[in-house]
Amino acid sequence: MTGFFNDYWGKLEKVKELAHVGSSEIIGRGISAIFWFYIASQVGPEIFGQLSFILGIVSFADAFSSIGTQNSVTVYAAKKIHVISPLYIISIIIGSISTIILAIVFNRIDFVPLILGYILSNFAIGYLLGKRFSKKFFKFTLIQKILTVVFGIATFYIFGYEWILFGVGLSFLIFIFPIRQMISESNFNFKELIPRKGFIINNYILQILGRTNGNIDKLIIVPLLGFIVLGNFSLAFQVLAVMMVVSQVVFKVILPRDSTGKKSAALKKGTIIIGIIITIITIGLAPTVIPPLFPKFEQAIEPIQILSLCVIPGTINTFYLSKFLGIEKSKIILISYVISICILSVCMVILGEIF
Numbered sequence: 001m002t003g004f005f006n007d008y009w010g011k012l013e014k015v016k017e018l019a020h021v022g023s024s025e026i027i028g029r030g031i032s033a034i035f036w037f038y039i040a041s042q043v044g045p046e047i048f049g050q051l052s053f054i055l056g057i058v059s060f061a062d063a064f065s066s067i068g069t070q071n072s073v074t075v076y077a078a079k080k081i082h083v084i085s086p087l088y089i090i091s092i093i094i095g096s097i098s099t100i101i102l103a104i105v106f107n108r109i110d111f112v113p114l115i116l117g118y119i120l121s122n123f124a125i126g127y128l129l130g131k132r133f134s135k136k137f138f139k140f141t142l143i144q145k146i147l148t149v150v151f152g153i154a155t156f157y158i159f160g161y162e163w164i165l166f167g168v169g170l171s172f173l174i175f176i177f178p179i180r181q182m183i184s185e186s187n188f189n190f191k192e193l194i195p196r197k198g199f200i201i202n203n204y205i206l207q208i209l210g211r212t213n214g215n216i217d218k219l220i221i222v223p224l225l226g227f228i229v230l231g232n233f234s235l236a237f238q239v240l241a242v243m244m245v246v247s248q249v250v251f252k253v254i255l256p257r258d259s260t261g262k263k264s265a266a267l268k269k270g271t272i273i274i275g276i277i278i279t280i281i282t283i284g285l286a287p288t289v290i291p292p293l294f295p296k297f298e299q300a301i302e303p304i305q306i307l308s309l310c311v312i313p314g315t316i317n318t319f320y321l322s323k324f325l326g327i328e329k330s331k332i333i334l335i336s337y338v339i340s341i342c343i344l345s346v347c348m349v350i351l352g353e354i355f
Contacts, residue, residue, distance in 0.1 A: 024138035025249040025252065026245055027142060031145040034149075039164065040297065041296075045228045045229075048234060052231065056218035060215060061098040061099070062115055063207050066091045066095070066123075067204055068084065068090070069203050071126065071207075072199070073130060074127075074130040074256060075256075075259045075325060075326065077129070078130040078131070078256040078260060082185075082186045083193050085186035088123050088182070088183070092116070095119045099111050110163070110165040116169075117175075123175075124140065124182070125141070127179075127181075127182040144174050147171035150171075202334060206337065216345055217348060220345065220349060221233060231297070235294065236304045240304075243308060244311060246278070246315075247275060251321070254267065255322045258325070272315055282304065
């Protein structure tokens with residue numbers, strides 16, 4: 001009888017955890033998507049392309065600055081290994097240097113809150129997920145997304161589109177609160193990093209390659225085809241981000257479980273089925289929905305349909321990413337990212353010039 005109740009409560013806790021993480025991810029990404037869709041409809045493809053280009057640079061800077069990646073923090077928080085605070089200090093120092101350099105080079109002050117905000121977000125979310133504080137994850141994630149809309153739209157209408165990203169960066173300050181808790185529970189013993197340097201470095205390189213894989217298109221498209229094409233392309237990727245919400249929710253739930261040896265087979269199968277349904281719906285509705293909502297972005301219809309085919313392989317990829325990160329083995333992921341970046345870069349240059 002005791003075993004039955006233990007099994008029941010264990011399943012109930014799993015459902016609650018999935019509900020908190022899932023609802024916060026879905027609602028949060030929904031709010032974020034609506035915000036960026038609204039901004040796109042107001043500024044048009046060219047300005048939207050410029051904003052996407054700056055965010056791509058910020059993403060690169062964050063990847064190089066955050067020695068302690070979100071996935072590393074999640075794994076070590078789940079395993080109660082006290083190396084998070086030293087990683088945070090190192091990341092903040094490097095991030096501050098990156099911020100100063102980019103602010104001077106591009107003459108933009110919005111790099112300051114954006115880069116440091118990204119670092120705060122990485123550590124706070126990784127910590128909350130690793131500790132399985134699903135309620136706090138729900139609260140802070142939702143507040144940050146709401147603040148993105150409030151600050152982003154306020155700066156847009158008060159100061160102009162040039163200040164939108166500054167407002168977005170300010171929204172990340174809410175993560176200071178879980179960061180304070182994270183620091184209070186961890187030791188500042190830098191020697192603890194030495195025996196784990198292999199996993200930390202591999203995961204750091206994996207993060208850089210992942211961000212490169214996700215943003216190299218922006219650096220290639222702008223000089224070859226201009227900001228207007230990038231704007232249409234970025235809208236298509238924003239739609240893809242919405243389509244990938246379910247798999248990202250599941251990834252955040254299964255990573256702590258994979259780190260502790262727990263199985264999630266049924267959850268993974270259900271996620272793939274949902275992905276297939278989402279892909280079919282998107283391909284069918286894109287030509288009907290996009291023109292009335294985004295009359296300036298009709299060139300984005302075909303890219304949206306093509307990118308929707310990435311949902312299923314992207315979902316399967318997140319499962320293997322969680323599996324290898326959970327057992328602290330990431331070399332195979334590093335190799336796959338290198339191959340992906342090479343293929344993406346070559347194909348974009350060749351096909352971009354042809355079409």
